[in-house]
Amino acid sequence: MIGIENITLSIAFIVLSFAFLMYTVYQVKRNKLLLRYSLMWIFLSALLLVVAIFPQPIFALASLIGFDVSSNFVFSVAIFFLLLLCLGQARSISQLVIKQTETIQRLALLEKRLDDARVDEDCVEKKK
Numbered sequence: 001m002i003g004i005e006n007i008t009l010s011i012a013f014i015v016l017s018f019a020f021l022m023y024t025v026y027q028v029k030r031n032k033l034l035l036r037y038s039l040m041w042i043f044l045s046a047l048l049l050v051v052a053i054f055p056q057p058i059f060a061l062a063s064l065i066g067f068d069v070s071s072n073f074v075f076s077v078a079i080f081f082l083l084l085l086c087l088g089q090a091r092s093i094s095q096l097v098i099k100q101t102e103t104i105q106r107l108a109l110l111e112k113r114l115d116d117a118r119v120d121e122d123c124v125e126k127k128k
Helices: 002-029 035-053 056-065 070-127
Strands: none
Touching (some): 002 035
């Protein structure tokens, strides 16, 4: 009975991993997700699909590293991956904030120049 439950769980995991892969590709096709950011998700879903089909290497790797329970290894890897993801997103957000600040400063300088040009133009018209 345990073997059938494992097969059912593996099939469910395969279907969900494949669905996640297809959803990611769909988001890229609809221009809702940039290809640059989707590559990580495509890689992750492909990796999940491989792990769902061949789980034994994960068990062996967990045992080799010293984890008593392979689920602890999977959770540790997932947490590490999420930390990397958060760091990458924080970097992207920081770059966007810097660009936004520069754009606002440039806009303010252009508005100042435009106001100065209007004032100069008004002075010239008043002198006539």
